[in-house]
Amino acid sequence: MAADSLTFIFLNAAIINNFVLAMFLGICPFLGVSAKKETAWNMGLATTFVMLISSMCAYGVNGLLVSLHIEFLRLICYIAVIASAVQVVEMVIKKFSPALFRALGIYLPLITTNCAVLGIALFQTAREYDFPQSLAFSIGGGVGFTLALMLMSGLREKLELAEVPDISQGAALTLMLAGLLSLAFMGFAGLGGGNA
């Protein structure tokens, strides 16, 4: 597989360099909303959607900034773009699908401070992806995020029935689980030929 093919970029973002488990982006929602499978699924969907929108916007904004030679404003522009993308997505969903809006509820505004979304925008700029590559990258990142969230919530739902020592309740146990998952995902590194 060529390193810049769309399939490779997608797989790389989703599995090999999984955003949550290998690159530590979006840990806060990963620890925060992974208690139930249903909320995890909704959060994953919403985040993927915002990633896609903001990745497209960021691509356009970056082109504009480079042509005007004001790249130092990049960070401020990106964060503004993401915040407005979240706002727009929220309004559109509210208008066209009130059911989905209720399901996503409070998770939508939280996505603004999800570092995975800003991370996508920053990485696609740093790696100089063109437009289709950026799309593949952001969808891959979203899928990877959803995958990690679903795996984690599945594990945590099982753990609720298990007996664990008192001191490991809460964040400590979740982190240990995340470590194991991350260890498992390292096995995928071979897929990328080691040059990921």
Next chain:
Amino acid sequence: MLPNQQEQVTLDTFLRGLWEENPVFVMVLGMCPTLAVTNSTLNALAMGLATTFVLVASGALVSLLRKVIPKQVRIATYIIIIATFVTMVDYGIQAISLDLYNALGAFIALIVVNCVILGRAEAYASKQRVGASVINALGMGGGFTFALLCLGTVRELLGKGTILGLHILPAGFQPWVVMILPPGGFFVLGGWLLLFSWLRQRKARNARKTVAAQGVPAHGR
């Protein structure tokens, strides 16, 4: 806390962030940089200092402007203020040490979305005087740096046998490479959290024992 209540500046304003309300170990905020850049002590220290600078500077500015910023757009304003300081740090580190800049990568820019900073701006700096905000931000930044160093030293020591590049462990030590890879971050942070919750429990148990020994009945048991 009431919205307009001004807090007296005491030593506690500073110390609270270091231990009692430690952003990483107690509030479990700002996890992404905590895990991502702590594979060596130096990176952890640099990240902690950069975050502290942004915390203090944005805390001071938000506190100065707290009567000017309209309530409806306050979050957006905070984020713009934070992003400005992060851009300064980003270019600053690039000028000071390019190696460090490459090691930290996109995580300097990602200080913008560190929930510790936005949380401080919203919960503290927007309500308190400049002096109190700066001192509180210093404490929080200190606590964050301390937590990062806790992770960074353990991971570097076990992963490479060194601290700040100096060999500490004997040459026969087989490095645990997993510690400087992503899973190590999760394991070490989980380990620290276990340790702290064990200490807390032991303290609570000892307190109960002391009370029982003095012959005072503990809460209806």
